[in-house]
Amino acid sequence: LFLPVSDPALEQRLRTRLGLVEKALSGHVRSRAPFVTEAASHLLEAGGKRFRPLLVLLAAEVGPEPDADDVLTAACVVELTHLASLYHDDVMDEAAVRRGADSANARWDNHVAILTGDFLFARSSELTAELGRDAVRIQSETFAKLVEGQILEGVEPGPDQDAVAHHLDVLAGKTGALIATSALYGARFSGASPEVEQALTAYGDIVGVAFQLSDDILDIASDSVESGKTPGTDLREGIPTLPVLLAKRSTDPADARLLALLEGDLTDDGRHAEALGLLRAHPALDEARRYVVQRAHEAKALLAVLPEGPVRQALEDFADAVAVRTA
Numbered sequence: 001l002f003l004p005v006s007d008p009a010l011e012q013r014l015r016t017r018l019g020l021v022e023k024a025l026s027g028h029v030r031s032r033a034p035f036v037t038e039a040a041s042h043l044l045e046a047g048g049k050r051f052r053p054l055l056v057l058l059a060a061e062v063g064p065e066p067d068a069d070d071v072l073t074a075a076c077v078v079e080l081t082h083l084a085s086l087y088h089d090d091v092m093d094e095a096a097v098r099r100g101a102d103s104a105n106a107r108w109d110n111h112v113a114i115l116t117g118d119f120l121f122a123r124s125s126e127l128t129a130e131l132g133r134d135a136v137r138i139q140s141e142t143f144a145k146l147v148e149g150q151i152l153e154g155v156e157p158g159p160d161q162d163a164v165a166h167h168l169d170v171l172a173g174k175t176g177a178l179i180a181t182s183a184l185y186g187a188r189f190s191g192a193s194p195e196v197e198q199a200l201t202a203y204g205d206i207v208g209v210a211f212q213l214s215d216d217i218l219d220i221a222s223d224s225v226e227s228g229k230t231p232g233t234d235l236r237e238g239i240p241t242l243p244v245l246l247a248k249r250s251t252d253p254a255d256a257r258l259l260a261l262l263e264g265d266l267t268d269d270g271r272h273a274e275a276l277g278l279l280r281a282h283p284a285l286d287e288a289r290r291y292v293v294q295r296a297h298e299a300k301a302l303l304a305v306l307p308e309g310p311v312r313q314a315l316e317d318f319a320d321a322v323a324v325r326t327a
């Protein structure tokens, strides 16, 4: 679990509420077909940080009705949407490991993984309907942004577009959108004011991008025990990440070998290992880390509209924890 909350009473409350979400989720992934239940519960049971449902619950602590049933429903909606996207993502990234377990495509095959993702998204949509038509609209817009981000990831930046700016735009779509929606749902379904809703959505947008940037830094810096994934997967697949884009800006002749490797085929094990080693020692990695810390500061500044207290503190700690993730 991702639960960087220092107030013991709040932590306990969130734990209890997350337990309810967890129980509900295991029901939502059930199908009349036993094999579909098995495939759909596979990644849910494999673990995960429950980052998005936690953000829904935490943001809901800001409103007058944090205990509203719709808050729990919304927490399930975002995790199911996320889960669905992971099944599809692992097909596209040809990833073999997820949450420390075999990915669905590795465990079964691409067809099973794709259709299970569709099934989970269907379940998420069914639940969203319970939240009313505004939620259905928000959910549809979020889904479109996820897909746009995911598609743009595979598209080169335009001739006048900066590679880093393009990349941040991709992250805002594929990750920021659902995390922003998580914060929005928490505020909305606990009855927070439109001003608070807006601030938390903007906060979620930034935290979401920071979360993905940290993820991408971990893809380079961590080992598989920490991340529960295969290190250097993005690199192997040629998916641009901030450390790589920053390293590519280098004009230092000492970086010639790294830049040559990055231009070439990194599906070759030897070249991949060499590039990963050079990147791990490269200043671009720390530069990327500093950028994430800066974004976390920006996210925290948006919380100024909230009253001071344990909830605001927890949201601040949450942003900080995202910037210095180790898993």
Ligand code: FPP
Binding pocket: 081, 082, 084, 085, 086, 088, 089, 093, 095, 117, 118, 121, 143, 146, 147, 150, 174, 175, 215, 219, 229
């Ligand atoms: C993980 O990124 C992927 C995402 C955050 C979003 C993927 C979005 C889609 C597949 C489109 C939406 C689809 C549905 C069904 C909702 P990553 O590959 O960089 O991260 P990883 O290291 O965790 O694999």
Ligand code: MG
Binding pocket: 089, 090, 093, 095
């Ligand atoms: Mg992936």
Ligand code: MG
Binding pocket: 089, 092, 093
């Ligand atoms: Mg991906």
